[in-house]
Amino acid sequence: MSEIKEVIVKTDRLATDKYQVNMGPQHPSTHGVLRLLVTLEGEKVLNVQPHTGYIHSGIEKMCEAITYPQIIHLTDRMDYLSAHMSNEAVALCVENALQIEVPDRVKYIRTIMDELTRLASHQLWWCVYGMDLGALTTFFYGLRDRELILDIFEETCGARMTVSYNTPGGLMFDIHPNFQKRVKDYIKYFKTKLPEYDQLLSGNVIMRERTEGIGYLTLEEAIDFGVTGPSGRASGFSSDVRKHQPYSAYPLVKFNEILDHRCDSLARYEVRIKEMWESISIIEQLIDNIPEGDYALKMKGVLKLPEGEFYQRVETARGEFGVFIVSDGKKNPYRIKFRSPGFSNLFALNKMAKGHKIADLVAIMSTLDLIIPDIDR
Amino acid sequence: MAFNIYDFTTLTHDIHVGLAESFSPFLATTIEWVIVGVVYLLFVALFGLFLVYAERKVCAAFQQRLGPTRVGPWGIFQTIADFIKLLMKELIMPRKADWFLYNLAPFIVIIASFLAIAVLPFAPGLQSLDFDIGVFYLTAVSSVGVIGILLAGWSSNNKFSLIGAMRSGAQILSYELSVSLSLLTMVIFAGSMQFSVIVEHQRDAWFIFSGHLPAIIAFVVFLIAGTAETNRGPFDLAEAESELVAGFHTEYSGIKFAMFFLAEYINLFIVSAVAATVFLGGWMPLHFGNFESFNHVMDFIPPVIWFFMKVLTVIFIIMWFKWTFPRLRVDQILTLEWKYLLPINLVNILLMALVVLTKFHF
Numbered sequence: 001m002s003e004i005k006e007v008i009v010k011t012d013r014l015a016t017d018k019y020q021v022n023m024g025p026q027h028p029s030t031h032g033v034l035r036l037l038v039t040l041e042g043e044k045v046l047n048v049q050p051h052t053g054y055i056h057s058g059i060e061k062m063c064e065a066i067t068y069p070q071i072i073h074l075t076d077r078m079d080y081l082s083a084h085m086s087n088e089a090v091a092l093c094v095e096n097a098l099q100i101e102v103p104d105r106v107k108y109i110r111t112i113m114d115e116l117t118r119l120a121s122h123q124l125w126w127c128v129y130g131m132d133l134g135a136l137t138t139f140f141y142g143l144r145d146r147e148l149i150l151d152i153f154e155e156t157c158g159a160r161m162t163v164s165y166n167t168p169g170g171l172m173f174d175i176h177p178n179f180q181k182r183v184k185d186y187i188k189y190f191k192t193k194l195p196e197y198d199q200l201l202s203g204n205v206i207m208r209e210r211t212e213g214i215g216y217l218t219l220e221e222a223i224d225f226g227v228t229g230p231s232g233r234a235s236g237f238s239s240d241v242r243k244h245q246p247y248s249a250y251p252l253v254k255f256n257e258i259l260d261h262r263c264d265s266l267a268r269y270e271v272r273i274k275e276m277w278e279s280i281s282i283i284e285q286l287i288d289n290i291p292e293g294d295y296a297l298k299m300k301g302v303l304k305l306p307e308g309e310f311y312q313r314v315e316t317a318r319g320e321f322g323v324f325i326v327s328d329g330k331k332n333p334y335r336i337k338f339r340s341p342g343f344s345n346l347f348a349l350n351k352m353a354k355g356h357k358i359a360d361l362v363a364i365m366s367t368l369d370l371i372i373p374d375i376d377r
Numbered sequence: 378m379a380f381n382i383y384d385f386t387t388l389t390h391d392i393h394v395g396l397a398e399s400f401s402p403f404l405a406t407t408i409e410w411v412i413v414g415v416v417y418l419l420f421v422a423l424f425g426l427f428l429v430y431a432e433r434k435v436c437a438a439f440q441q442r443l444g445p446t447r448v449g450p451w452g453i454f455q456t457i458a459d460f461i462k463l464l465m466k467e468l469i470m471p472r473k474a475d476w477f478l479y480n481l482a483p484f485i486v487i488i489a490s491f492l493a494i495a496v497l498p499f500a501p502g503l504q505s506l507d508f509d510i511g512v513f514y515l516t517a518v519s520s521v522g523v524i525g526i527l528l529a530g531w532s533s534n535n536k537f538s539l540i541g542a543m544r545s546g547a548q549i550l551s552y553e554l555s556v557s558l559s560l561l562t563m564v565i566f567a568g569s570m571q572f573s574v575i576v577e578h579q580r581d582a583w584f585i586f587s588g589h590l591p592a593i594i595a596f597v598v599f600l601i602a603g604t605a606e607t608n609r610g611p612f613d614l615a616e617a618e619s620e621l622v623a624g625f626h627t628e629y630s631g632i633k634f635a636m637f638f639l640a641e642y643i644n645l646f647i648v649s650a651v652a653a654t655v656f657l658g659g660w661m662p663l664h665f666g667n668f669e670s671f672n673h674v675m676d677f678i679p680p681v682i683w684f685f686m687k688v689l690t691v692i693f694i695i696m697w698f699k700w701t702f703p704r705l706r707v708d709q710i711l712t713l714e715w716k717y718l719l720p721i722n723l724v725n726i727l728l729m730a731l732v733v734l735t736k737f738h739f
Binding site: 019021133144201 | 436439440441442536537611613614700701702703704705706707708709
């Protein structure tokens, strides 16, 4: 890394230096392999330039060599905290292209698993956020409860995080007989814990000092950068795909889209906490009413999509995740492109962190809830 | 040799007399110095080990997990294993680092801590230096530690260390004021700077009780400023800002890092011990004025146990809020000191002076 030093000499002040510091690909905080080239003047951040690509795995290219059901297993690994939702996006895209309708049971189960994934993702975000701010205890509290969700996933889907539960046409297997009871017990337990967690951080004056007014992103900037998800909603950008273009069982449930107009880090924090409450409410509406039926349609052995272009978007915990398939009639896609929410959110970081201090940069990046494999693919 | 756990003066007197009989005065004094030095070294080493272990267990308790459990019963040898590991590490020095200052820095920090421990009254008779300006000496000597930190940051020839050291230096210098002023408040109340006199005056009631409001305010301010002094708790940006910079002790490895590490825990002990001595009565058991039977019962517990119980309580409180609160940013730390704690301290001193003059205390 080359050090660029420009000496700015002002005739009536001390000479100050601008210097560049590398928040290298290896972080002690857990965001993943991202390199930030930060130009600083003293403590103040002048410019943040993200360098991505350290975990680029060529997922989109790999998808051109495998069949559609196999693509689902790769989408797990991109945004691994919203694995189920990414799987669902691909499955829905293929189902819409083939113009088939899945049974209602599948829709309900997919939505319940979606919301459980969102809860797990926001819990991990919360615990890492506290840790980045310095309250190291939150890391353990959040993970402890996330483990309960992961146990539910393991029992039903076979894997804790990279679930691969969806398949074009339905689900891989039916839910475990214990599923409904465990989810209901978990919701009852978590409703007592979430206020505790919220109070631990948001009731704390130090946390407020570090987040109020920090990392301002106006509504126009959010739309310009395409910042979707809770980060965008905290600036007032109403972009919830579950509301605008509902899929699966979302047309059947009542929930609020959490919008906040304060545009700072505290708003992003509170939007996610409120979203957790909304997820709980959605699960409660659906968990007792799962209709009977098949867990999957009978599909052909080899799936071939008709020629053309197909797009499907879902709302992951980070924002709008899109799957764009260009098919030429074969069993592999000609080209597949994933619209990743983290990519757009990351590049708004420069705007948000300008003028703040180094410590704020880390806190702001944490409120964006970035998953780097999602950005790099 | 009479060993009276309630009053160590018999033990020290006997040792002194024994040595004076057998050796020349010069040799006897020298041997006494060596004994005192060795005892302090052992104490610092052992208590440092214990504190690191306690921190890990307390931290684990707050995080709902167990902490070290494997090395020794309940993991008590964990710290020893850690220190053996540190001792075995290669001592790497950056090429362009200033050799003399780089190696000197950890020693300065440790020396400052030792100088401060020397005046603390552990028990009647277990106080090696009893100056009549004890409190003043303590604050003066603990300021020497800042030099070590700044030297470490500067001599490492590392941009990040320098930033960390500058921040830490600014923070410690600012909070020195609050520490000194809150101690000054209690000196006004006690009427003397001598530690043994301060402890003696708490025979009827601890200062935090008899000095009511101004003493409680001074105690809270002292706790806040004390943790900021030791770079701990919510004020640990100089070392835990490892998100970006890794602090002033980045370039130190092995035994030199162990010195910084140990010095931090000994400073924690010093801050707690001073809080316990000046506010909570030092080695004085809990007495309430005229309740003779109650006081008599309290006297059963040896003073040295009282002292350590108080110190451990204050240490627990300091660890408690380290593991609960997020970190403050550097400008927020300095704002806290200069805009809030300092005015509160000054007003508090005035209040305490009024309380003493009007004798409006217990």
